[in-house]
Amino acid sequence: MPARKPLHIKKGDLVRVIAGRDRGVEGKVIAVDTARRRVFVEGANRVKRHTKVVQAQGRQGKTGGIVTQEASIPVSNVALLVEVDGKKVPTRVGYERREVEKRRADGTTYTGYRSVRIARKTGEEI
Template sequence: MARVKSLHIKKGDVVRVLAGRDRGVEGKVISVDTTRSRVFVEGANRVKRHTKVVQASGRQGTTGGIVTQEASIPVSNVTLLVEVEGKKVPTRVGYERREVEKTRADGTTYTGYRNVRIATKTGEEI
């Protein structure tokens, strides 16, 4: 069984590609593969897949053809972007434990802690 790593990039983050043929492309992360440490970025590393015609019962058969879709990129080849004064700036990710109010099932509240991602460039929560 492969070890699942925790990555600093999450689904929905805006990133910039640092290496490869799509270097400089900015896009949103579609999905993250933690077992292989790879991410799928919208508009980057697009490849063509040839699909076969599938004959299914009824009208459910898929038509064949060439489909263009995103392939994965190593997570080390992307950097997170944050908005600073209307510009997208690359940043690293830090973590901080913040005190929060939590509520129990019976309605009582208590103070607890939770980890939040911090943009090291700005110090703000991502």
């Protein structure tokens, strides 16, 4: 099986839904499902789940009812937002290798590289 491409969206990112029923909704990414290539966005794709009353032995059980929660959205249907001149604008994500100083367990330092996400629109680190 071929190796999967990494997702450019991470938990905590601010995104805008660009396709589907909730197009235009902006929210924070709650969770990322890398295996299924889907993201959960706060306030987008809300569905109702019917939960059953669970009787626990000797302690209080879970109450049943209808619960509204977010369902997943394909990662291709969201765009990362960055702030430019006080406005939130969608951008693509790029990667750059930056030189950083790292420290070994014995206290000595050395120069290494680390990959950082870059907003293509502004060129700044995300």
